[in-house]
Amino acid sequence: MNLDEFYRASGTLNPKLTILIAAGKHFLPVNELTIDKDSLLLGKTSQSHGEFATITLDQFMARTRQLPITTDLRTSNNHQLVFGFRIVNKSIVFY
Template identity: 80%
Template sequence: MNLDEFFRASSTLNPKLTILISAGKHFLPVNQLLIDNKSLLLGKTAPSKGGSATITLDQFLTRTRQLPLKTDLRTLNDHQLVFGFRIVNKSIVFY
């Protein structure tokens, strides 16, 4: 999935939804966005003081607005391409 596909698919969603990554049977909060070549890497850093901070859809859109639309979405830990997302309990879960 690239940014253009995600922007179009999420255009009508609640901007307060949090962003998560599917990791096996668990969901990890996305709180780190890194640019690598033509990819945006979605990752999780160490927990913050209040727990694991997670960015919202609104924050994600603001931070990625200036990137090329063809930028691929990938996971930070293994650089695997993200193929889509689903909505689970007020969160967007990339898989």
């Protein structure tokens, strides 16, 4: 999935949805965005006030609007391409 595909698919969603990554049977918070060549790496390494903070959809949009829309979305731990997302409770979960 690239940014253009994600923008089109999430354009009507609540901007306050938090962003998570599916990791096995668990969901991990996305709180770090790193650019690596033509990819945006979604990660969970930064800590805030002793707990992991999760960015929201509107924060994600604000942080990525200057990137080319062809930028791929990948996980930071293994650089696996994100194929889509689903809504779980009040979160967007990339998988």
